[in-house]
Amino acid sequence: MSRLEEVLALPQQRADVPSDSFIRIIRRLLDMSDAQPGDENRSNALAALNSVLKREGWEAFYDQDAAAQLRHIKTNSIAQIVNPHRPLSPVEVARSKQLSDYLERCSEDELIEEVLLPLFRQLGFHRITAAGHKDKAMEYGKDVWMKYTLPTLHVLYFGIQVKKGKLNSAGVSKSGNANVAEIHNQVSMMIGHEIFDPELNRRVLVDHMFIVAGGEITKQARNWLGGKLDAAKRSQVMFIDRDDILNLFITTNLPLPADALPQRPDDPDEIPF
Incomplete structure (x- = not known):
């Protein structure tokens, strides 16, 4: 239950809107059993899982199609995977x-630490x-690497190359922007270099x-990079x-970074008379 407890500890904006990772873990736990509907072992496993979930206001169950579902006890609403393209x-x-x-x-490091890392965890x-500043020389094209476990329990590895500003294919990039040609070599290194x-x-x-x-x-930057990579690399x-x-961060109900919130005026040191 360690991974479940880790996800339950993540901050939520609303108690009745869980993170996608929370929903996926519950469904995965329920779907891992080979038992058939009505089987005693399956019922026992469901009861054991709900003993943990009910403390957080949730209940797992199997619907009429024997599919694993998650329900908020107070509102009786069924948890759904977030759609980042829905109207806000x-x-x-x-x-x-x-x-x-x-x-x-924000700086590039703040973009990584305050926005991207919480987002990908969620x-x-x-x-x-x-990688951070100390390891920049050794990152081999990767600012971040991470893992994702599929429902089949196979693991995929991801590398991330982060640029703070606009990414374009112009001959000369403006200040704050990055040229896609600048990251071409970094992408090639990312593909070919192993991680431990x-x-x-x-x-x-x-x-x-x-x-x-x-x-x-820009569309031109995407097309330029696609043309430079072979078919195998392009698919990666x-x-x-x-x-x-913006869409992913907001629809997953993550709290905004502290520096993104409006600044509140400090309380005066002395009470005016």
Whole structure:
């Protein structure tokens, strides 16, 4: 239950809206059993899981199609995987604007530490490791690497190359922007260089790469990089730009970084008379 307890400890904006990783773990635990509906062992496993979940206000059950589901006890609502492309509520739009303003002024390290690491943890990735300033010379094209466990319990490895501003294919990049040609070599290094997984005590290659930008990734930049990579490498590369970050961060109900919140005026030291 250690992974379940780790996810339960994550901050939530609403008690009746769990993270996607929480939903996936519950469904995975229920689906791992080979027992058939009505089997005593299956009932015992469900009861044991619910003894933990009910303390948090949730209940797991099997629906009429024998599919694993998760229900909030007070509201009786069924938990669903978050859709980052759904329309945002007025409150969510306001939070998105605050985060967008923060992305304009934060550093690349702050983008990684305050936004991307919490986001990927909330999405179910684990063993997330950032290079940081001390290891920049040794990152081999990766600002971050992480793991994701499939429902089949197979593990995929991901490398992430992060740029703070807009990613374009212009001949000369403006200040704060990055040229896609600048990351071409980093992507090649990321694909070919092994990472050490201390949990397995062996070296592994990354399966996929995220190119993440705090600004826009232009269509021209995506096409340019796709043309430079062969078919095998091209299928390993995925892009996340500012709009993706905003939608994912807001719809997964993550708390905003402290510096993204409006500054509250300090209380006066003395009471005026």
